[in-house]
Amino acid sequence: MAHIDSLTQTLLTAKSTTTHTFASLSTLLGRDEVAIAALFYGAALPSESDLQHLSTALRIPYDELKSGFEKRGFPCRGVGMEMPPKEPLVYRLYEIVMNYGWAYKAVLNEMFGDGIVSAIAFSTNVKKEVEDDGSEWAVITLRGKWLPYKRF
Amino acid sequence: MAHIDSLTQTLLTAKSTTTHTFASLSTLLGRDEVAIAALFYGAALPSESDLQHLSTALRIPYDELKSGFEKRGFPCRGVGMEMPPKEPLVYRLYEIVMNYGWAYKAVLNEMFGDGIVSAIAFSTNVKKEVEDDGSEWAVITLRGKWLPYKRF
Amino acid sequence: MAHIDSLTQTLLTAKSTTTHTFASLSTLLGRDEVAIAALFYGAALPSESDLQHLSTALRIPYDELKSGFEKRGFPCRGVGMEMPPKEPLVYRLYEIVMNYGWAYKAVLNEMFGDGIVSAIAFSTNVKKEVEDDGSEWAVITLRGKWLPYKRF
Amino acid sequence: MAHIDSLTQTLLTAKSTTTHTFASLSTLLGRDEVAIAALFYGAALPSESDLQHLSTALRIPYDELKSGFEKRGFPCRGVGMEMPPKEPLVYRLYEIVMNYGWAYKAVLNEMFGDGIVSAIAFSTNVKKEVEDDGSEWAVITLRGKWLPYKRF
Amino acid sequence: MAHIDSLTQTLLTAKSTTTHTFASLSTLLGRDEVAIAALFYGAALPSESDLQHLSTALRIPYDELKSGFEKRGFPCRGVGMEMPPKEPLVYRLYEIVMNYGWAYKAVLNEMFGDGIVSAIAFSTNVKKEVEDDGSEWAVITLRGKWLPYKRF
């Protein structure tokens, strides 16, 4: 199971008692759905405005919500994730990195030179596409700043 | 270093002696750049037409190229990749999966129900975007078929 | 021990106080026995009808059962399983994959081409066979959709 | 890549120069296709008759074939397999064990009592099924003798 | 420390308050001492008669004992053991397997052919021998059914 602290539990429970979805919260907060879920699971930090929207939408008293996030402090992203992931959906993403890792590196180095894609100056989102035959496809976009190695 | 068999070596050397890039080969073969690199590193299978284009473009005799791929047989994707990846660029992709894995799962499950994103019925590509301030961004798109768990 | 949350405990205890078996529940719900056990251990999702049948058969109040499954949310299959498995029965299945993995791959690639057997569009069941000498045999059938690699 | 000794290489190369498939060799030797592939990869032992059939079918001199197998000696099954498997097809089988391991155990213990499914007194085969919509399914059957724990 | 559930604790405490030893319980139940200890640590299943003898000998109410074992269910042997074992005595046994593993395999394959020694159709016992110089020796006997690989 995901790394679930008591705030995650509070948020998930509150969300399940409203009609809100990650999608509707995304509209409300003006952040991507993955970022909303990341707020829930402790991999992102809320702004003051995020706190107010979440408090209203999920009917969690503002002070309780604020102090919950303060108690977490700065996110320790990744700490609660067992690797390699056993959960099948997450494993598929891991497998893509494993199978195409060198190919991504070769293409990106050719395109940009010696450097990396930032996972910090980074955003991501998820979309659903439906083909004519009714099949559904998930499109995950990763957008990261290119950081060239600094010469020293 | 990547898992490099003698065919990878042949392909990389041949490419370096021409003016071809993954981008130009992509146009030629009608496949995404990552797929071209995947052909090089042994994570994809060439079609008959791919073989002919590669042979001409990289000036590798067709028979040598064909027999090189035949000797590889069906791809053993992922086998040459040490995990967790130590190479910084590949690690950043791994880190994205680690940091946002549960968030992706939560959003995807909400959007599609109980299932996974296929890494097989799957395509990917890489684009460069340049912002007004000159900063460069890499946009990696992952597109996988949604596979719902079959009830049994 | 298996990854046992409080719902698993509730279900196992309830089952032990009735005369129900995985086999009888299988008949009742119209699902394979392994699927029934997977419901217990958190590796499958119940339908509305499954919930009603389980509630009646195991004498667990419907609301308690429903909320137990809701609290679990979408299954995190595999998360509670230590690998390599130490439990001898499970290890035997693991050993089969380890011993015959390359053989399965070779035969399946020859039969279907470049792709994989889905573990998601997938069903499985277990049968007992008794030979003339009284020896008992377990027959486990795995049936997965063949997914060819998509060209990109 | 699979654990490939020189005999595996010899066998695969010889097979690729004939029209034989694992399927046709299966008919010839009277063994399941997976067993034929297991002979190739060093996870099974040939009988005298297997040697003769393979020699003829694959046009490998009998003495060379026989001495190749003798040099291997008794199979060291599983030794060449990296676990967890990185190759996607083999991983799917591994994932099935990981996801449904406790469910299999629960059902089998109920059905047979305290014991295990043998991976030694064991056979397996693979079949292709095509549904009306043209989708293809792989059916893998595992059949192992039930071994009850001996009281002592 | 060993994997100790509450039943293990109950049994060990009860044993320490009587004059019973594994040896005396062995006589009483007609099982080897190692099997008695395995009952304590959750690696074996008691018969009806075992339960009655243990209840009387250890002065644990029969119903409490029976329900303790029922709650455990079918044994998950091995699950509580950290490997490699850090405990020195258990490590010595592990070391014997590590040092002489290939030698055992070579001798057993020569003696019996292609197969394994069952760890299920298996019994074991421990004896003390004292030499003339007063030195003490532990003799551990492992007796397992030989299982030849089934041809398929």
Added chain:
Amino acid sequence: MAHIDSLTQTLLTAKSTTTHTFASLSTLLGRDEVAIAALFYGAALPSESDLQHLSTALRIPYDELKSGFEKRGFPCRGVGMEMPPKEPLVYRLYEIVMNYGWAYKAVLNEMFGDGIVSAIAFSTNVKKEVEDDGSEWAVITLRGKWLPYKRF
């Protein structure tokens, strides 16, 4: 595969060209069969007399044999063994240690006090037993000196 240096290879090849077995060599050298195999695999040291018997029996020139063993030097037992063992026969022995490790410790501590069974002041042998129903059983005996912890 086992850790096979060139001496192991020489010994195994030589043995296969004579009619000698581990059993017949055991008689000749006056050592247990497992010890003979351990000499082959580098887990034991030959005496002068062992060298002479092996040289004669396996038709390896004495000087070649002697210098082969000298080049190995003092045995590095265990170094060539991957743990956990993937080879099924060796795994069964490993599994016995894993399943019954705490039970052995409990019984041995009760029998001898605080200490360990030596794996150095140690001998082992393997016997075949055939039951009335024709079933074959392997009996492995481990005999190690009991070493009490020294008070300090």
Added chain:
Amino acid sequence: MAHIDSLTQTLLTAKSTTTHTFASLSTLLGRDEVAIAALFYGAALPSESDLQHLSTALRIPYDELKSGFEKRGFPCRGVGMEMPPKEPLVYRLYEIVMNYGWAYKAVLNEMFGDGIVSAIAFSTNVKKEVEDDGSEWAVITLRGKWLPYKRF
């Protein structure tokens, strides 16, 4: 942190409320300081006399102390230690084994023949030495019985 059971906690707390040190307890019990600390951390067994001295010195009622040690049972040495050790002082000892392991083996084999240094028939102590320049040195002595491999 070290593997600290409630008895360790009791002993450490009691020691901190008296003026006793491992050194003074060493004098009192007639055991080396490391052995005293090993008693605290569960890696050694007290004699009857040890119990009495510890009870008096640390002002822990004798019965409480005795039952604390009885509840622990025979020591499971090493079980609470994470390896490789992260704690810097313990890591330095580990590093010495890692850096000089083969050198120790080479020298000891030359000196004693084929065998090992016992870690059971073993004692150890720690001394402080101060050099003329005021620098302090720790001298750790390990003394173990030499155990030659038994011929079999």
Added chain:
Amino acid sequence: MAHIDSLTQTLLTAKSTTTHTFASLSTLLGRDEVAIAALFYGAALPSESDLQHLSTALRIPYDELKSGFEKRGFPCRGVGMEMPPKEPLVYRLYEIVMNYGWAYKAVLNEMFGDGIVSAIAFSTNVKKEVEDDGSEWAVITLRGKWLPYKRF
């Protein structure tokens, strides 16, 4: 086997063709035997004088010896050692660290305060002691400078 580069091989072979032992070389070079072996295995650096003595004693041309050591460069101590060590003698030392690690730390912290024993400002030696009953004991002394944590 130990991490043996070609210089180690040269040194060991040369030593075996003379009557020199680590002990006699120790006298010659004025270094402890373990240090001599460490020179062989690449865990120590020779002085100019060491080179000359080794060259003469082992009849290796000085220039060959000097260039062998130069090619190694500064020692990469520990790099060739698999941990946990599988070799039984080295494992016993590892086990001592594992079993008594916390006890050493407790005693040393009490004796010296907050700090560590240096493994760099460090020496070690090995001695043989024979007791009256003829039993042999190895005494390994570790002497390391105490390094207090610097306040910052």
Added chain:
Amino acid sequence: MAHIDSLTQTLLTAKSTTTHTFASLSTLLGRDEVAIAALFYGAALPSESDLQHLSTALRIPYDELKSGFEKRGFPCRGVGMEMPPKEPLVYRLYEIVMNYGWAYKAVLNEMFGDGIVSAIAFSTNVKKEVEDDGSEWAVITLRGKWLPYKRF
């Protein structure tokens, strides 16, 4: 998350209720900010004066603070840190060691000879630098005593 004992919790909570920062505490105690944080997380020891300043600044009763640190005892640095670190900031430091480890060693050996940089006789601090374009840079300084290997 970091290894947080109850004292860490107390300190962090207390700090959050005052206006103190690591920076202001650094001024107060005369220790670097990293050392202050290390006190919080259990990787450093407070002096008497540190205790008094912390007590006053964070409004924690002196006795409670003192006894909290006493209960911790001598620091077990590193014990609460999962390696490789999953937290992205800490991973970047780890990556620097991984990427430039051999380069640091080569430069330091050339500069100082055969030895190591002490992590014990060691201090560190962190500074912020802002470039003309407004970009912020963190400068981490590591200063460790050079320890040459002692000849023995």
Added chain:
Amino acid sequence: MAHIDSLTQTLLTAKSTTTHTFASLSTLLGRDEVAIAALFYGAALPSESDLQHLSTALRIPYDELKSGFEKRGFPCRGVGMEMPPKEPLVYRLYEIVMNYGWAYKAVLNEMFGDGIVSAIAFSTNVKKEVEDDGSEWAVITLRGKWLPYKRF
């Protein structure tokens, strides 16, 4: 040993035959010493000017040097480094990250907010300091751009 490809070997050998040091090459190329060593070990990319200076200084034909670096391609930093590092000097750096990782994070988050120190937009250098008492200290400076998490 470090991950040494044939270019590393060429560079190290060439350097040892001149009077050049990392320090003198640093002056020549205008890069930090660690960067020079990183060029040697494959963790940095040379500029055109670097190639020319290295060619002249180390007397390696320019074309050979250029083609050696081209064959390496874009650096795969970190790939040749075993983690945790066994080499003592590199381990000390690793230990600093392990011991003070959370402290660095706490201080940096307070100083800069939610983000990381870049290991890419990064430079480092090493200096020697000698104190009045003659003791030598290594000062390693890490300077990385602060990257705040991008809101999305």
